Amino acid sequence: xxxxxxxxxxxxxxxxxxxxxxxxxxxxxxxxxxxxxxxxxxxxxxxxxxxxxxxxxxxxxxxxxxxxxxxxxxxxxxxxxxxxxxxxxxxxxxxxxxxxxxxxxxxxxxxxxxxxxxxxxxxxxxxxxxxxxxxxxxxxxxxxxxxxxxxxxxxxxxxxxxxxxxxxxxxxxxxxxxxxxxxxxxxxxxxxxxxxxxxxxxxxxxxxxxxxxxxxxxxxxxxxxxxxxxxxxxxxxxxxxxxxxxxxxxxxxxxxxxxxxxxxxxxxxxxxxxxxxxxxxxxxxxxxxxxxxxxxxxxxxxxxxxxxxxxxxxxxxxxxxxxxxxxxxxxxxxxxxxxxxxxxxxxxxxxxxxxxxxxxxxxxxxxxxxxxxxxxxxxxxxxxxxxxxxxxxxxxxxxxxxxxxxxxxxxxxxxxxxxxxxxxxxxxxxxxxxxxxxxxxxxxxxxxxxxxxxxxxxxxxxxxxxxxxxxxxxxxxxxxxxxxxxxxxxxxxxxxxxxxxxxxxxxxxxxxxxxxxxxxxxxxxxxxxxxxxxxxxxxxxxxxxxxxxxxxxxxxxxxxxxxxxxxxxxxxxxxxxxxxxxxxxxxxxxxxxxxxxxxxxxxxxxxxxxxxxxxxxxxxxxxxxxxxxxxxxxxxxxxxxxxxxxxxxxxxxxxxxxxxxxxxxxxxxxxxxxxxxxxxxxxxxxxxxxxxxxxxxxxxxxxxxxxxxxxxxxxxxxxxxxxxxxxxxxxxxxxxxxxx
Amino acid sequence: xxxxxxxxxxxxxxxxxxxxxxxxxxxxxxxxxxxxxxxxxxxxxxxxxxxxxxxxxxxxxxxxxxxxxxxxxxxxxxxxxxxxxxxxxxxxxxxxxxxxxxxxxxxxxxxxxxxxxxxxxxxxxxxxxxxxxxxxxxxxxxxxxxxxxxxxxxxxxxxx
Numbered sequence: 059x060x061x062x063x064x065x066x067x068x069x070x071x072x073x074x075x076x077x078x079x080x081x082x083x084x085x086x087x088x089x090x091x092x093x094x095x096x097x098x099x100x101x102x103x104x105x106x107x108x109x110x111x112x113x114x115x116x117x118x119x120x121x122x123x124x125x126x127x128x129x130x131x132x133x134x135x136x137x138x139x140x141x142x143x144x145x146x147x148x149x150x151x152x153x154x155x156x157x158x159x160x161x162x163x164x165x166x167x168x169x170x171x172x173x174x175x176x177x178x179x180x181x182x183x184x185x186x187x188x189x190x191x192x193x194x195x196x197x198x199x200x201x202x203x204x205x206x207x208x209x210x211x212x213x214x215x216x217x218x219x220x221x222x223x224x225x226x227x228x229x230x231x232x233x234x235x236x237x238x239x240x241x242x243x244x245x246x247x248x249x250x251x252x253x254x255x256x257x258x259x260x261x262x263x264x265x266x267x268x269x270x271x272x273x274x275x276x277x278x279x280x281x282x283x284x285x286x287x288x289x290x291x292x293x294x295x296x297x298x299x300x301x302x303x304x305x306x307x308x309x310x311x312x313x314x315x316x317x318x319x320x321x322x323x324x325x326x327x328x329x330x331x332x333x334x335x336x337x338x339x340x341x342x343x344x345x346x347x348x349x350x351x352x353x354x355x356x357x358x359x360x361x362x363x364x365x366x367x368x369x370x371x372x373x374x375x376x377x378x379x380x381x382x383x384x385x386x387x388x389x390x391x392x393x394x395x396x397x398x399x400x401x402x403x404x405x406x407x408x409x410x411x412x413x414x415x416x417x418x419x420x421x422x423x424x425x426x427x428x429x430x431x432x433x434x435x436x437x438x439x440x441x442x443x444x445x446x447x448x449x450x451x452x453x454x455x456x457x458x459x460x461x462x463x464x465x466x467x468x469x470x471x472x473x474x475x476x477x478x479x480x481x482x483x484x485x486x487x488x489x490x491x492x493x494x495x496x497x498x499x500x501x502x503x504x505x506x507x508x509x510x511x512x513x514x515x516x517x518x519x520x521x522x523x524x525x526x527x528x529x530x531x532x533x534x535x536x537x538x539x540x541x542x543x544x545x546x547x548x549x550x551x552x553x554x555x556x557x558x559x560x561x562x563x564x565x566x567x568x569x570x571x572x573x574x575x576x577x578x579x580x581x582x583x584x585x586x587x588x589x590x591x592x593x594x595x596x597x598x599x600x601x602x603x604x605x606x607x608x609x610x611x612x613x614x615x616x617x618x619x620x621x622x623x624x625x626x627x628x629x630x631x632x633x634x635x636x637x638x639x640x641x642x643x644x645x646x647x648x649x650x651x652x653x654x655x656x657x658x659x660x661x662x663x664x665x666x667x668x669x670x671x672x673x674x675x676x677x678x679x680x681x682x683x684x685x686x687x688x689x690x691x692x693x694x695x696x697x698x699x700x701x702x703x704x705x706x707x708x709x710x711x712x713x714x715x716x717x718x719x720x721x722x723x724x725x726x727x728x729x730x731x732x733x734x735x736x737x738x739x740x741x742x743x744x745x746x747x748x749x750x751x752x753x754x755x756x757x758x759x760x761x762x763x764x765x766x767x768x769x770x771x772x773x774x775x776x777x778x779x780x781x782x783x784x785x786x787x788x789x790x791x792x793x794x795x796x797x798x
Numbered sequence: 799x800x801x802x803x804x805x806x807x808x809x810x811x812x813x814x815x816x817x818x819x820x821x822x823x824x825x826x827x828x829x830x831x832x833x834x835x836x837x838x839x840x841x842x843x844x845x846x847x848x849x850x851x852x853x854x855x856x857x858x859x860x861x862x863x864x865x866x867x868x869x870x871x872x873x874x875x876x877x878x879x880x881x882x883x884x885x886x887x888x889x890x891x892x893x894x895x896x897x898x899x900x901x902x903x904x905x906x907x908x909x910x911x912x913x914x915x916x917x918x919x920x921x922x923x924x925x926x927x928x929x930x931x932x933x934x935x936x937x938x939x940x941x942x943x944x945x946x947x948x949x950x951x952x953x954x955x956x957x958x
Contacts, residue, residue, distance in 0.1 A: 075892070077889065078894060081897075082889065084894045084897030085876075085885040085889060085894060085897075085901075086872070086873070086875075087831075087832020087871070087873050087900075087904070091831075091834070093831075093835060094825075094831035174826075175815070239834070239836040239842065239896070239931075240834075240836070240896065240898045241836065289896050290895075290896040290898060291896075292932070321836070321837045321838060480920050480923055480924060481920075486924065538896060539895035539897065539898075539933050540895065541895065695892060697892070697937070697938070698892050698937075698938055701934060701937040701938065702895065702932075702935040704935055705934075705936070727839055727841070728837040728841035728842055729839055729841050733842075733932065734935075735930060735936075736922075736923045736924075736926045736927045736936050736939075736940075737927040739923075739935055739936040739940075742935065742937055
């Protein structure tokens with residue numbers, strides 16, 4: 059059959075601010091998050107946790123819990139049929155306590171009961187006696203005792219090089235929490251044949267699946283992990299929390315089991331951003347050329363491995379920032395202690411290092427009596443330069459100089475003459491005397507790797523099907539809120555010229571891994587897979603039918619429609635599946651050298667703060683940024699990532715800190731762990747540099763992490779400028795400003 | 799104990815066990831999971847509902863105390879055909895990412911605009927300072943509601 063008609067002009071393609079398909083249900087309140095799920099005959103699970111940072115369990119009697127009417131099961135490590143430990147890279151954390159508890163909040167037993175109240179009562183009824191052990195909580199002591207997860211010693215260039223001007227500093231960053239608003243939660247449903255389906259909010263369903271199947275001792279196809287609605291992640295959902303527990307309870311009871319962590323449990327139940335201690339020495343020539351950086355970075359990984367080895371590697375590799383330097387000696391140490399386990403959080407090691415290297419660059423500029431941005435521009439690393447630590451040559455784009463120059467040229471805001479108390483550091487508490495408000499401006503620049511590094515086999519799968527009504531994309535990639543779902547739609551629309559694109563998040567049995575939603579990787583990895591699959595599918599279909607164009611109407615040849623989508627009945631022809639990899643990376647040699655990373659992004663931030671110098675209060679007025687994004691795929695979503703990332707960086711700069719006292723978290727709730735609110739939110743002006751990545755759909759780079767990295771030191775620098783105080787630790791406390 | 803609440807215009811009877819919150823009642827007993835359970839301590843606003851005309855954190859209200867009250871949850875704004883102007887404004891500006899805080903923002907913002915159709919930026923910030931968003935940094939939420947405020951001001955000027 060042959061038709062003559064108008065071709066489709068597709069809307070919502072790459073470069074547009076396409077709408078999120080999940081936006082309407084989310085504003086209506088009927089988007090199903092993992093904590094909203096239920097099933098007929100469902101039980102509720104709960105977790106008994108250690109009140110001690112380090113103790114031996116001398117008695118555990120759960121008979122009183124089982125005696126409570128409505129309690130169906132109490133499980134301990136003895137009830138784990140398969141591998142009794144779990145973990146991503148290293149399986150070292152007991153599924154339930156193995157007789158020793160090694161951190162505050164470590165799970166000891168799990169229960170299932172008819173309702174949540176009964177489950178909580180059962181937890182309280184379990185009798186546990188402990189012999190308390192001395193917790194190891196000082197990472198420096200851990201370092202001395204060689205209680206570490208990983209050490210790196212990077213020596214690059216001539217170690218005898220010395221500069222004419224030297225600055226040294228010691229810096230600390232506190233433990234930050236991702237605090238996704240959606241609590242850890244899930245629903246496990248037994249299939250009646252020894253298998254189980256788990257519906258859960260996670261960043262990486264296939265990695266969860268691997269660990270679940272191992273601990274359950276079931277065949278791979280007997281456990282299926284389904285992505286449920288995810289209420290934010292930021293790294294907190296990369297590790298297993300309640301996944302194995304839920305599946306154990308469901309298989310043990312033969313009934314669906316739901317579990318939802320309370321906020322306090324959530325703080326205990328997921329990893330945090332590593333606290334750091336950093337010693338730095340920068341040496342430069344009088345002309346401002348950075349010639350040597352020495353540093354020791356000590357991060358505290360807590361009790362179990364999680365992703366700590368990769369985090370300390372990142373901190374160490376990025377210890378110098380986006381600058382050339384001919385001589386480097388950087389030691390990275392990841393301590394193993396009895397503090398709460400730390401792991402992935404947005405920025406992944408680069409955040410801590412950036413606070414160190416950027417404060418050092420400001421100190422160096424002061425010592426040289428040069429403009430701090432001029433110093434950075436003079437040493438800016440770009441394509442063809444080598445990373446000062448790993449000696450990897452920068453391939454593709456890295457517009458370090460441009461992001462700094464463009465940020466420098468952005469207009470500064472006028473003095474704030476608004477009368478509303480929200481514009482004063484003391485806010486509506488009306489504590490601030492305007493005579494004591496000082497304004498400061500500070501700058502920082504960051505460098506981050508994109509996607510997984512160090513020879514990890516990083517791949518993602520995607521399947522695309524042309525249907526009579528449009529296109530279906532199937533993936534196991536986690537949409538955590540960042541907007542990957544929209545990016546996938548936009549890429550397919552642009553390639554296939556079809557507007558109606560449905561993205562379906564399928565379970566682990568239906569497709570291979572998409573990898574983790576982390577490391578700023580899904581736009582380049584799943585986006586790249588979708589681009590490859592759509593392109594190959596289009597070419598195959600056109601080749602089969604002898605067409606020269608394809609759109610929502612069908613296949614075209616020389617301006618005439620020759621086959622409609624409805625007539626394309628060959629399902630095999632209309633489906634394409636890809637397994638997509640980024641170019642391989644290398645493992646580091648003994649000096650920490652090698653082509654370890656596949657791509658990089660730089661960002662520059664400028665913060666403007668008003669400081670109440672009498673009370674030590676800070677209002678972050680605005681944070682402006684220029685970010686290297688490769689190509690803007692969705693401007694509105696990109697601004698959303700940047701503003702949200704900056705807010706988390708501002709949070710670390712001025713308020714967010716998990717207070718850990720001898721291993722015990724003292725502020726595991728939203729009353730005492732302060733999150734930035736509307737009253738704390740700075741204005742943000744964001745500009746983008748579009749220099750295409752050598753690897754990324756349409757030249758795009760991942761954009762999620764850079765906003766969180768240099769925003770923190772920029773705010774700290776602004777406070778330093780306003781007060782003249784050293785500001786060597788974040789979050790900055792009133793005491794650090796007032797100097798009592 | 800049996801209680802009666804008017805929820806989103808519908809008279810609803812419920813049996814309560816005793817100490818549970820209005821949030822638990824809505825989510826677990828009445829199949830209204832739009833109100834979210836993020837902190838259950840009254841700090842984040844994700845569970846915001848309107849109780850007899852006031853925006854409250856439903857996690858801090860005993861279900862028993864809501865007996866005889868009128869409650870409006872996020873499910874009570876807009877319908878299948880037409881969204882509430884606040885919902886439209888938030889979608890247009892990209893104010894929704896993970897969306898977990900969104901129901902609370904919709905409820906709090908809708909009540910603000912109900913009493914003040916053209917709030918200033920500072921009034922928007924202050925009215926929503928009890929709602930935590932972890933994804934957006936608040937910029938897109940502010941822009942959406944500022945646009946709605948501006949449109950309302952124009953519409954108000956044109957009203958004879």
